[in-house]
Amino acid sequence: KRALHKDGIARDMWGMMRYLPGIWSDDRKTRSEAERTAVSHEIQGGAQGMIQNSMRWLNKRIREMQELGMNVTWALQIHDELIFRFDEELWPLMDSLVRDALTKHHGLPNPKIPIQSSGNFGASWGDLK
DSSP states (O other): OHHHHHHSEEEOTTOOEEEOGGGGOSSHHHHHHHHHHHHHHHHHHHHHHHHHHHHHHHHHHHHHHHHTTOOEEEEEEETTEEEEEEOGGGHHHHHHHHHHHHHHOSSOSSOSSOOOOOOOOOSSHHHHO
16 A cells, blocks of 8 residues: 555556556545555456466366367356366366366465355356356
8 A cells, every 4th residue: 555655556466557646636536546446456456367377277288188189169268257168078177177277276375265166067158157
């Protein structure tokens, strides 16, 4: 918080910066908004970095599976959801692999709270929800 008031820059846990000049405003509402945005940046930036680290680790494993002839394709990422297309018999392997990526390979050495993950399998988008 001290750095925010000094240089107007908020940083997330990965060092990503966001400039918030409103922190120096004489208007109380503008200052408060900058402080809320700084907190939000730290939280959302942290989560974004975690999912990116998990995806980076997982991408290597998916490519290895493809090189072995397994029918796996990365379909979509929406916030903290990862969606793949793969043959049904690969579900146990994919479920374990993706959970492992999200809960153990997120880049945090010692998270203060446990990281949890759940998976779903379905033949269509509607089956996933």
